Amino acid sequence: METLKFRFDRGSRKGGSQPQIVGVVSSGNLEVLIEPAALxxxxxxxxxxxxxxxxxxxxxxxxxxxxxxxxxxxxxxxNDMGATPAVVSLRLDQAVESLLGAAA
Structure with missing residues (x-):
């Protein structure tokens, strides 16, 4: 297993107040947990x-x-089990849409 960390400063868009999870960790897939945090x-x-x-x-x-x-x-x-970049992007987009939808 490898752990990678990324940080992007000066974001302009805040999401909802409730954590959201999308995807399932299994062979060739991943799960994404997205949550608000004071950063x-x-x-x-x-x-x-x-x-x-x-x-x-x-x-x-x-x-x-x-x-x-x-x-x-x-x-x-x-949490990734070997997903392709396209699947990673799809799951990230789903997570954000879920978080923003929860804010509405």
Whole structure:
């Protein structure tokens, strides 16, 4: 297992007040927990992955995600069992939409 941590400062979009979870950890998939957190406008992401050695790819996927969703005061935890970058992006988008929908 490998743990990767990312932080994006100066987010402009706050989500809801209730944690949300999407996806299921199983062969080739992942789960995403997204929750509000007092982070001075930042978004922190922690990835625990069974696919060791793909930090550069994770970095690119997380930067792309933050460009689409510049979240503020949000913590995201990802448990991965080898999901493809497309699945990671899909699950992250679902998590954000779930969090924002809970705020409405």
């Amino acid at each position: 001075n406008g930042a978004c922190e992401i922690e990835v625990k992955t069974a696919a060791v050695g793909f930090g550069t790819i994770w970095d690119a996927v997380m930067r792309d995600f933050h460009a689409r969703w510049p979240l503020a005061d949000t913590r995201i935890s990802i």
